Amino acid sequence: MKITRVETIRLDEFTNLLWVRVHTDAGMIGLGETFFGARAAEAYIHETAAPSLIGRDPLQIERIARDLTPYIGFAGTGAETRGRSAIDIALWDLWGRVAEQPVYxxxxxxxxxxxxxxxxxxxxxxxxxxxxxxxxxxxxxxxxxxxxxxxxxxxxxxxxxxxxxxxxxxxxxxxxxxxxxxxxxxxxxxxxxxxxxxxxxxxxxxxxxxxxxxxxxxxxxxxxxxxxxxxxxxxxxxxxxxxxxxxxxxxxxxxxxxxxxxxxxxxxxxxxxxxxxxxxxxxxxxxxxxxxxxxxxxxxxxxxxxxxxxxxxxxxxxxxxxxxxxxxxxxxxxxxxxxxxxxxxxxxxxxxxxxxxxxxxxxxxxxxxxYPPEGPGLGTDLLPEVFERPDIHVTATDAD
Missing domain, CATH: 3.20.20.120 (Enolase-like C-terminal domain)
Structure with missing residues (x-):
């Protein structure tokens, strides 16, 4: 299984929220989220993180976490950390969906x-x-x-x-x-x-x-x-x-x-x-x-x-x-x-x-x-209605 697409989703009404969806060639999708400075985190994801993720095994979560922290400046709470946080959460959600187990x-x-x-x-x-x-x-x-x-x-x-x-x-x-x-x-x-x-x-x-x-x-x-x-x-x-x-x-x-x-x-x-x-x-x-x-x-x-x-x-x-x-x-x-x-x-x-x-x-x-969430992964997903909203912004990095 390989990562084929990294997608970010923003809504104008919720300016601080950014969702990340990690897609795979097996048709599985993991969902993550970060908060504050959504556009800055989005820019980091598509300019830096996503290109390095395409084609990789999404279940190598620890290796990806290491690779997305290349120097000490990425250990604070800036856009890089917020972006990779959303990616990491999405990868855990994806693993749970693949394994049909809750993240806990x-x-x-x-x-x-x-x-x-x-x-x-x-x-x-x-x-x-x-x-x-x-x-x-x-x-x-x-x-x-x-x-x-x-x-x-x-x-x-x-x-x-x-x-x-x-x-x-x-x-x-x-x-x-x-x-x-x-x-x-x-x-x-x-x-x-x-x-x-x-x-x-x-x-x-x-x-x-x-x-x-x-x-x-x-x-x-x-x-x-x-x-x-x-x-x-x-x-x-x-x-x-x-x-x-x-x-x-x-x-x-x-x-x-x-x-x-x-x-x-x-x-x-x-x-x-x-x-x-x-x-x-x-x-x-x-x-x-x-x-x-x-x-x-x-x-x-x-x-x-x-x-x-x-x-x-x-x-x-x-x-x-x-x-x-x-x-x-x-x-x-x-x-x-x-x-x-x-x-x-x-x-x-x-x-x-x-x-x-x-x-x-x-x-x-x-x-x-x-109480413990039910279902695989995190146990939730974005509502279909979110993707029909007029204030939605979806950006994707795909495999070439």
Missing amino acids: QLLGGLTHDKMRIYNTCAGYRYVRSRPNWSLDDWGTGGSAEGPYEDLEAFLHDAGALAESLLEEGITGMKIWPFDFAAKASGGYYISNADLDTALEPFRKIRAAVGNKMDIMVELHSLWRFPAAIKIAEALEEFDPFWFEDPIRMDSIDAVADFANATKVPVCASETLGARWEHHKILEAGAAGIIMPDLTWCGGISEAKKIASLAETYHRPIAPHDCSGPVALMACIHLCLNVPNALVQETVRAFYTGWYKELVTTLPKIENGHV
């Missing part, structure tokens, strides 16, 4: 029969229709598209939001009320007034549901060390589950200093890319929880290595996913396989909303857990 079985089988999820409290438009978002709105505003405008909810009625999540069995929620205050100072300073405003959602959550809800604090690497410490100290009374990306990950020593200054675990980071940067942060003792992004680290192959690396440091992983439906399926397969998976990120506004416009199958999520 190919990875070694289930170590978990189900996986706990948490809800990233985004709305239906969050990082969906624009390549970049302003810290002023993050996609808020406008008319509600459904019952899960959770970003507006955490900003204005966080207690009721926590109660709503608990009613669905979801016991973890991620919020980011500090982002708005970071813009004015570049993250170097937060006023007492802004700090007090940002703490209000935490007060409301604890008043409404007590400690029944784990609160994941997302700081988006927007803060510098002194302000980040001030925020962390103010939050400790609310017993956060983690501090995610409290400062930029470009200074591991500074991240370690932050981690040593708080009792709350640091969760890091989708921005690190491949395993080499994760090794540095683990070696420095700078993170208590590791958060690889399968679409930004090199795909399933690399994420599995990151998970194993974290396990040697007795650290759990919690894969990052606030992107598309194919990436979520890939994350679920990984989580169900690796022993040190702690929890899987989900966005209920996405999986109950626009994901349904794009793929044939979504994972079973029930009572705060996600």
Whole structure:
């Protein structure tokens, strides 16, 4: 079996999403996905990666992963890594379809029969229709598209939001009320007034549901060390589950200093890319929880290595996913396989909303857990209607 065609698919409505389909001479097709900078990743795929894949055995996944990482600059989270991540996910999906087995079985089988999820409290438009978002709105505003405008909810009625999540069995929620205050100072300073405003959602959550809800604090690497410490100290009374990306990950020593200054675990980071940067942060003792992004680290192959690396440091992983439906399926397969998976990120506004416009199958999520996908490979595919949309862009590299 040989690769005969590498195809990318974009939709104008979902400017950050890019799908990759790897075709073979046996008529089998594997589906992958990446997120953010879709056109840049698409250009890399067709100018660099795809020509080197045509004619190759698609089941030599590890060899292909090695060959698509020719020098250290390709180990970050740039277009090259995002592009090869989508290719890698597609190859695992293809292998599963060929073997008629789910990806988690190919990875070694289930170590978990189900996986706990948490809800990233985004709305239906969050990082969906624009390549970049302003810290002023993050996609808020406008008319509600459904019952899960959770970003507006955490900003204005966080207690009721926590109660709503608990009613669905979801016991973890991620919020980011500090982002708005970071813009004015570049993250170097937060006023007492802004700090007090940002703490209000935490007060409301604890008043409404007590400690029944784990609160994941997302700081988006927007803060510098002194302000980040001030925020962390103010939050400790609310017993956060983690501090995610409290400062930029470009200074591991500074991240370690932050981690040593708080009792709350640091969760890091989708921005690190491949395993080499994760090794540095683990070696420095700078993170208590590791958060690889399968679409930004090199795909399933690399994420599995990151998970194993974290396990040697007795650290759990919690894969990052606030992107598309194919990436979520890939994350679920990984989580169900690796022993040190702690929890899987989900966005209920996405999986109950626009994901349904794009793929044939979504994972079973029930009572705060996600269950093993059924079917071979990842267990989902793009809907036929996607290919009939007027805003579709399909680009292909074929065998000569």
